Amino acid sequence: MCDSVPRYPCVMPARDGITGQVRPKRRSAPYPFILEGLAPLEIEVRPMFSGFAVYVGEKIVLMLRDSPKHPEDNGVWLVFSETANLADSGIRQDFPSLRPIDLLGGKIAHWRLIPADSSTFESEALHACELLLKRDGRFGRIPQSRQTRQPSYVASERNLLRGHIDVICTTADTLRAG
16 A cells, blocks of 8 residues: 555654653543542532533532643632632631642632642542532532523423424414315
8 A cells, every 4th residue: 555655654754842652631530539429419520621620500619630731730629609708717727728729820719729739638628528518608609601501491491382382383374274
């Protein structure tokens, strides 16, 4: 096949500056003990940026991150509510290692990190699970992407209404024809 004029070269030239093997993307969320701790809440886990967002209902409550890029920001990213006072000493008591997320550059102040390399990481992460199970109002926000969605029952009622309109139109057509 390489004897004829190939559509593609038989040997790929080496690409400069690329070394090592490509690491496959993570297909499951890191820190499974956190997901197990939140299981009674019927959570939804979705890939987001370099981690996995955890939703309770429409609210994003945290993100789990374990990435080779910027490992200093690996851990649990807590999402605080609009009403949470991040200067409250109670938050510091609950989460002594809590800090801003470097990757966000201070632009999103209501996201804070429990660093994975902290000696208290597991205990703080499990404490966050306990507070979320108690529906602590300091956590969670509805992302803008979910604020514009209509609740599923509205869509269901609209589809039901469309079905009734179709029946009425069919009945009217039948009456006119008959």
